[in-house]
Structures are given as structure tokens and as C-alpha cells.
Amino acid sequence: MISKEIVFEQLKGKLVVSCQALEHEPLHGADVMGKMAKAAYVGGASGIRANSAVDIMAIKEYVDLPIIGLVKRDYPGSDVYITATTKEADELIRAGVDMIAIDATTRTRPNGESLESLIAYLKSKGQTIMADVSTYEEAINAVELGVDCVSTTMSGYTPYSPQQCEPDFTLLKRLVETIKIPVFAEGRISTPEEVCQALDMGAHTVVVGSAITRPQEITKRFVQSIQNKGGNQDAGTNGIKEQIRRIN
Numbered sequence: 001m002i003s004k005e006i007v008f009e010q011l012k013g014k015l016v017v018s019c020q021a022l023e024h025e026p027l028h029g030a031d032v033m034g035k036m037a038k039a040a041y042v043g044g045a046s047g048i049r050a051n052s053a054v055d056i057m058a059i060k061e062y063v064d065l066p067i068i069g070l071v072k073r074d075y076p077g078s079d080v081y082i083t084a085t086t087k088e089a090d091e092l093i094r095a096g097v098d099m100i101a102i103d104a105t106t107r108t109r110p111n112g113e114s115l116e117s118l119i120a121y122l123k124s125k126g127q128t129i130m131a132d133v134s135t136y137e138e139a140i141n142a143v144e145l146g147v148d149c150v151s152t153t154m155s156g157y158t159p160y161s162p163q164q165c166e167p168d169f170t171l172l173k174r175l176v177e178t179i180k181i182p183v184f185a186e187g188r189i190s191t192p193e194e195v196c197q198a199l200d201m202g203a204h205t206v207v208v209g210s211a212i213t214r215p216q217e218i219t220k221r222f223v224q225s226i227q228n229k230g231g232n233q234d235a236g237t238n239g240i241k242e243q244i245r246r247i248n
């Protein structure tokens, strides 16, 4: 595990590539994610964001880059699915990651756990914590609870945050203007220009997932461009945003 200071230094002004494919996605599989991470590394990525201990272990076989780990798991009675409880946190600690991403919304967590207790637990284990937030207020709350950085990951994926197809640069701007810890830009960043825009706005690091590592979504964008100009190409099954919702 790289120290917090070094990991933030290594990622400053850089690109992290999110390599994730859940069970229903065509590229699901730890070895595929390892190869995807290798491709991201060859392309110049400075870090990897990955879901599940098994994927993370495979990715480590292929690349020696800082890893932001998370575990997506659904629980009945809770909408929180990104590192929801200490169980998922322990899986990531055992896998050995450089940073643990947690849902830092204030929604009800499974098993009677709270955001506060999860953050306290991770801190007691010496882990570096990324707070995935959907609003400014959630970010402020997470900072007060002691997280090490925040990411705009969840904007658009809670019912009370802006529902938009573009990255939430409004949230990013507000966060970089007020928060003293690193702010990561993440969520629906689809072009190199948007990456640069986020960095120019003050993002510490930019995380890109679907636009690089979900080929079904990349294909869909090309197909949609044909449809938009009046062509007769078949539509895929879902738009990027709908697909991510399905994943969740």
C-alpha cells in the first residue's frame, strides 16, 4: 500500500482509468479486467479504479499502478452499493489497495451501519478513503468525517442530484472552490477535452471509465451518431447512463 501523500502526488493532474465489468457485462471476468488495466497502463494511465477483490488481484498481476478499490454489492433495503459496509471494506483491505472508494451519500446503509462508523473503521485500519458523493452537502459531510479525498462519482445516480448526460462540472467547481482536500472528477467524462476541462477547473485527478473500458458503450455512441444524422443503424439496448443504472 502506497502512503496517502505519495498516492496523491502520483495522481496529481493525471488520469485514472476505471476498469469495471459486472456479471451481466460482456467483458466480465478478472483476467479481462487485468488486461484492460494493462491496456490503460500502456496508454499512459496513472492509476486504476476497480471493483471487487478478485478483479483487483488480477489487475495487480498486470500493472504496478496505484489502485482505487471498491466493492459493488446490493443489499435489500438500501440503495448504497459502493463499499456499503465493513464487510466490503475488509475484502479490499485483504486484497491490498492504495485507496478505498466508498459511497459517501447520507442514505441508509445496510446492516445498521453508518457512514460515520465506516469511515472511522477505515481510518483505524490506516486506509486512504475516497468519498464518492452526489452533492456538495455530502462532500462537506464526508470531509468533516475525515475522508482523504472526494469524487463526483455519484452525481446523477441519486434521485436528488442533477440528472444529466454530461459530467457534473457545476458540482466539481463548487467543490474545488471550497474543499481543501483533493477533489477527483468522475462520472460521464467522455472526451479528452472534458478531462482537460476538469483539470483546468482544479480537479486533482480525473477518473474515466465507460468511455475507455466499456466497449458496448463506446459502440453505442458511434451507432447513435449515425442515428442522429438520420441513418438506419440498429439501436443498442441502452444509453450510457441507462447502462450504468442497470449495472447498479
Ligand SMILES: CC(=O)N[C@H](C=O)[C@@H](O)[C@H](O)[C@H](O)COP(=O)(O)O
Pocket (backbone or CB within 6 Å): 018, 020, 070, 153, 154, 157, 186, 187, 188, 189, 207, 208, 209, 210, 211, 244, 247, 248
Ligand atoms: C455511478 C457508479 O456506480 N459508478 C461506478 C463507480 O465505480 C462505475 O460504474 C463508473 O464506471 C465509474 O464511476 C466511472 O464513471 P464513468 O464510467 O461514467 O466514466
